Amino acid sequence: MVSHLMKVEVQKRGFEPNGGILRKRLNLPIFNDVSIGQIGLFLLAIVGIVVAPLALSDGYFQQILQTIAYYSIAAIGLNILVGYQGQVSLGHGALFAIGAYASALLTTSLGISVWLAFALSTAIAALAGFLIGLPTLRARGHFLAMVTIALAIVTFVIAQTWTDLTGGPAGLGGIPRPDWFGTTMGSLRKFRPFGADGPILTGQVLYFWVCAGFLVLAQLLAINLLTGNWGRTVSAVRQSEIAAESVGVSVYRVKLATFTLSAAFAGLAGSLFAHQQEYIVSDTFTFEKSVEFLVFVILGGARSLFGPLIGTAVLVVLPEALKTVSAYGILPSSDLTIQVTLLVLALFGSLGLFVFARQGGGIRSLRFVSGVAVVVGLIGFMLVTPQIVEHYLLVYGVLLILFLITMPTGMAGFLSGFFYFGRKTLSKADWQPRFDARLTGEVENPIVAAPSRDELVINDGRMNFGGVKALDGITLVVKPGTVHGLIGPNGSGKSTLVNIVTGVYAPTGGQIRLGGRRIDGLAPFRIARLGIARTFQNIQLFKDLSVLDNVMMGFSKHRSATFFDQALRTRRFAREEHAFRTRALELLEFLEIRHLAHEEAESLPYGFQRLVEIGRALATSPSILLLDEPAAGINSSELGRLARVVERIRDAGVTVLIIEHHMELVMGVSSRITALDYGQKIAEGIPGDVQRNARVIDAYLGSAEHSFAELRRSKMSKTAE
């Protein structure tokens, strides 16, 4: 059995530290831990940005490039929220509008410099996002989506009707371009920005550089945040809010920070938009704009670093290109043979999509070919048919639908699937296994217990759900440094007890103290920070994250690197990340699952998932660890290891409260046992005594015996008659 569990294939990955010169990592004062390849790519992008508008001397192209740049910024911000954090906003068009109007009003009415207005309008949009999120994000579920729809509509109505401020449908004009060394970058003005001998440039080129500069900053910020602990935390919150709280993460704060950040991105985009247009009109900021941003993200590839950029570029260029075809008549011809050929191609493509839709692995390439055939065939047909191409928006709509069908993970996901055929999806946040220091020798005991030796006291704990008394006046003392067992039949209130201790429920009565301090009613993340860690009966791992990342989440409450350390990848951030990674690997070694560090948590067998949960809980350096049925679903041969693990945890100074049905395990490891039934304590003492306690036996076996006895009695009485 063990061997079958061990057979989880450990994948060979190409990012070991000795992966060639391009993978060599450098440590700079900021932007620590980047590879030479990454720096190369970055420099290439900068060269591209500088050269592209010069190569295309056409001002219209430069304007399109500007548009891609600022819409991408909004899309990148939205992706952080929608893709990584998992909250849907249908109101980013409104935040975009707030940025645009703020910038326009600051520069026209107050005469503030455009450069300053970029910063201020970003801040104003961020503030708006913060204020909207403040009450909204406390609620779970899709509440944010609803509120942001309202935001989009209200913002549009205000823009439309508060004409004294916004100009309404008549618009707000005279919005300046920024200055470039004393000259305004007017859209058509030509000048030599680099001295008398320099090249002649138009304002369009210069303004593109401005937009692209901000795009580079936004993209770098997104990469730095999302590939570090911040992105790991945001993803963790998406996957399990309760587990994130259990390691000391304030889910509310994470959500609020994410929404505020993404509002700032939208605001900056709006500001850049306003200064490009030089005249903004309320008709621009309809609800449609918000949907457009969402489409950029989803079609580009949500939860992908470059997806928003790709999606925006394609979706800005596509309608312009189709419009060109329809207006300038470049392609249309009514050649019947070509039309029929393209239709047949599309037909075979869709047949292929249908046949290969459910196949994985090698057939994927066929599916790709089919998808391409459909797109090429159908779009080609529409483009060579003048009657259809006149309605170029129809072609655009059909294209969007095709993209959605053929690329469920967005363009970025689709492309990476194409370039890495056969390779299994990497877990998203596990970007930097390069810190993966080879551990030498046996790890002794990597568990760090919180220094406090606090006693957990539950005094008359009560929890009612409507009329049901799940806990009916429980009093329990867990002595520090011991393993305390909690047993009882299903529904006796064990998990409810764990939930009131960890703050998932606020108890309806009684008091809970940790080392004399009242903790009942505190938020789960606060209780976690006070030193209570837990595992879950229904496993709550961060499924998409790697095993290592799951454990690293456990260090959340010990982090001292700030948001800015992360954004700039300072030494402090890099050192901290390294240190916690090493400790996480040590914990995995201790739990004997070191070899699974880079596996996606969801892909592991049940028993290993339980161990990962324990590892994550231990990473918080708890004073008390609550294990909620750790043996459930693991096979008998694994029990020995589990018992060993529990004992070593206790030896490290961590108090353990273990809830378990498995008598052999719980009796073996616990120094004291409490038995519950119907929400009440029915027995307490050393394992031997509790095991022999009549009420305990009755609670566990009683009902069955009773029914047996009753059955026998009724049979006997029948025969007697």
Next chain:
Amino acid sequence: MIVNSNDRLRVRRYVLALCLAPIFGASSAGAQGNVSCADAATQGAGGPDITIGVNGGFTGPSASFSQGMKRGIEICTKEYNDAGGYKGRKVEMIYLDDQAKPEVAINNISRFIQRDKVVGILGPVNSGNALAFLPKTEEAETPVIVPIASSVGIVYVDADGKPVANSTAPGAKPRKYTFRTSMQDDFQIETVLAYAKQAGWDAIGIMHDTSGYGSQAKATAQRIIAGQGLKILATETYNVGDTDMTSQLQKMKSAGVKQIINFGLAAELAGLLRSAQKIDYKVQWAGPWGYADPAVGRLAGQELMEGVLAVASFTIDSSPAAADFHQKMLKSFNENPFPMTAALGYDAAKLMLTALAKSGPDQVKLRDAIETLEGFSGVSSIPSRPFSPTRHHSLDSNDMFVATWRNGDLVKAK
């Protein structure tokens, strides 16, 4: 059934046009029969095409206005090119769709200016789009003739270059490169109020939507009314998107209002007509050219449109040239659902092409030629000297008239 009635309509329109032709022959300014863009063509050795940009909302909410405009421009361009174009050079119209979105219009205009190097621009249809892109065309010194969009501030700005709401405001002057063949909002309001005064209306109510357009129109109306001595019994508002206005109309009814002058758009106009029918309120409806939009009749039912008054500068019976133009449209497209937009588009194109014959393909000279053009004849009621250095709108309130819906057609009111 539908085909039959269409055929009948077409025959009737034709007969009507024939009958009315002699009556209007001499009455309308510059509107002799057979106006053709061929007149603007000049002969010559030929050469590369000359491009003119046309920006309209061919898809989206203003599609019916835009398609009408586009067809008028298409007919004119064909006549012109067939007759020789500009010294044998053809004029190519590039039609770009702005989907009624201002930011798309700005993209289109940059494309016209920076890529296609157009000599001039026709369009747009939406006032907001015009306001958004005109600073760019002014900067690029590219002449624009606006055929449809009617907001005052498109053409007239104050000393700071800000759009004004009233062309008679002190300090208002035209943008240098911008002209219009469209019916300017303030003159439309003047026209309908002048009609009201002349017809002796004595129980007038005013309604408007709460959009920028509606509120602005009401303010303009109040200003004009103050000078005319008309009495307003009641004023009511509604929101864009409302469908049931019975409560507002009930108030109008109990105030004794017999004539309602309304400022709004097609969908709400239709809603008003239906609401009035619901409460059995018989009232004379009048308003600017929103009521000329055939969409109102499609939404409300044609029978409710009977007798509704709208400001117009063109109806299919307004002159022999107009009747002739309508026939041309029917012949080319088998339909002419919104004749006024086609006429305004046609006149805008003809204006630009006529001026082009004088100036040649040079933007600045073209602008001057448009401004000083004389002896022009169009199919709408455009005067023969449309513009002057201080006047960049071709249609004054005197050139507009009030038309009425009769048997499915908008015709000149008595």
